[in-house]
Amino acid sequence: MRPTGRLHLGHYHGVLKNWLTLQHEYECFFFVADWHALTTHYDEPELVNEYALDMVIDWLAAGINPGQSTLFVQSRVPEHAELHLLLSMMTPLSWLERVPSYKDQQESLKERDLATYGFLGYPLLQSADILAYRAGQVPVGADQEAHIEITREVARRFNHIYGREPNFEKKAEQGIAKMGRKQGNLYKKLRKSYLETGDLDALETARALLQEQQNITLGDQERLLGYLEGTGRVILPEPNALLTPVAKMPGLDGQKMSKSLNNTIALRDETDVIADKIRRMPTDPARIRRTDPGEPDRCPVWNFHQVYSDKRTREWVCEGCTTAGIGCLECKAPVIDAVEAEVAPIRLRANELAANPDEVSNIIAEGCEKAGDEAAETLRDVRDAMGLGW
Ligand code: SF4
Numbered sequence: 001m002r003p004t005g006r007l008h009l010g011h012y013h014g015v016l017k018n019w020l021t022l023q024h025e026y027e028c029f030f031f032v033a034d035w036h037a038l039t040t041h042y043d044e045p046e047l048v049n050e051y052a053l054d055m056v057i058d059w060l061a062a063g064i065n066p067g068q069s070t071l072f073v074q075s076r077v078p079e080h081a082e083l084h085l086l087l088s089m090m091t092p093l094s095w096l097e098r099v100p101s102y103k104d105q106q107e108s109l110k111e112r113d114l115a116t117y118g119f120l121g122y123p124l125l126q127s128a129d130i131l132a133y134r135a136g137q138v139p140v141g142a143d144q145e146a147h148i149e150i151t152r153e154v155a156r157r158f159n160h161i162y163g164r165e166p167n168f169e170k171k172a173e174q175g176i177a178k179m180g181r182k183q184g185n186l187y188k189k190l191r192k193s194y195l196e197t198g199d200l201d202a203l204e205t206a207r208a209l210l211q212e213q214q215n216i217t218l219g220d221q222e223r224l225l226g227y228l229e230g231t232g233r234v235i236l237p238e239p240n241a242l243l244t245p246v247a248k249m250p251g252l253d254g255q256k257m258s259k260s261l262n263n264t265i266a267l268r269d270e271t272d273v274i275a276d277k278i279r280r281m282p283t284d285p286a287r288i289r290r291t292d293p294g295e296p297d298r299c300p301v302w303n304f305h306q307v308y309s310d311k312r313t314r315e316w317v318c319e320g321c322t323t324a325g326i327g328c329l330e331c332k333a334p335v336i337d338a339v340e341a342e343v344a345p346i347r348l349r350a351n352e353l354a355a356n357p358d359e360v361s362n363i364i365a366e367g368c369e370k371a372g373d374e375a376a377e378t379l380r381d382v383r384d385a386m387g388l389g390w
Helices: 009-025 034-041 045-062 079-088 093-097 100-108 122-131 142-162 168-177 181-197 200-212 218-229 271-279 300-308 311-322 328-354 357-385
Strands: 029-032 070-073 137-140 240-243
Touching: 009 045, 009 137, 009 328, 029 045, 029 357, 034 045, 034 122, 045 070, 045 328, 045 357, 070 357, 079 122, 079 357, 093 142, 100 142, 122 142, 137 142, 142 240, 142 357, 168 181, 168 218, 181 200, 181 218, 200 218, 271 328, 300 311, 300 328, 311 328, 328 357
Parallel strands: 029 070, 137 240
Antiparallel strands: none
16 A cells, blocks of 8 residues: 555545455555655655554554564565566566556646656566565455556566576477477467567467467477466466455545545544534535435435445435435434444554554564565575576
């Protein structure tokens, strides 16, 4: 997670609740992506550090258990940077240019100059973040799947170039000879194109061509696939995307909850602040007077009921709203109670942690050390494979 400072309900329902479940099911690594923050906000360094600490406090307060998971800060594990550099040597530029969010983000953050080397390379930095731990699963939303895909491609290419076994080429040449001259030459051309330019269409075509070969045994086909994709030796395993359910937790105005839109409820908001924010929430514009009936589907408060209220309360809202039987303040009361009930224990714990910053710093330091040990092992293999094993 990028350091964004104090977290709000959007983070809690969109990410943290999912992490709380995952930490019981997997060995998890959660990190503050401070280098990623600099890829877009490189001119605001003063925020990064302060935001990072506040964010980790909120993770812990929400229930992330440092005894179960590893919590660390990206910039304190320099192996991420080294792996990013080493992977950059063999990653085709075209792979980064075609990541959908590259152009989208440049468009949506128009006020920033994002024509930088670092911004173009951020998907590769993400790949390094994942591959440094040889991660099996990466929890992402559907919009992030492209980043996992590029990581898989980078790992495959790395293994292909650096993971070959002795005599691998010779054995593969023997297999190609069985394809017949024309087909064999086509296969070699496609493979060359994939290797030299990272052309994924060529990879797909070559794979299909192989599967059509009836006179090649399955064993030889396997070998040739390995030859094509570089699975001779797996140094960096390909991770899988662990698709997380999309959480519907819109902001106070019905748009996406976001600090920049000023429509958030923070996990550390005080009781009266929460009540005040919810009381001021806009409602169905058709309900000008208390006697005007409304339509919950046009009201941001209804979104909150869908997250927080049971069936009975939701029925009470629908009935009361559409018949003007209840007023909007009345309708908001159960939401205020439910949000307060959810946030109160988190706020209490966060305030305790904020009063003990040394405790949080120690947790981060321990996490950084553990993450560093894991990443160092991967880097040893990567350096060796790339001829840097001094
Ligand atoms: Fe919205 Fe409730 Fe008012 Fe209907 S009664 S407009 S759902 S706040």
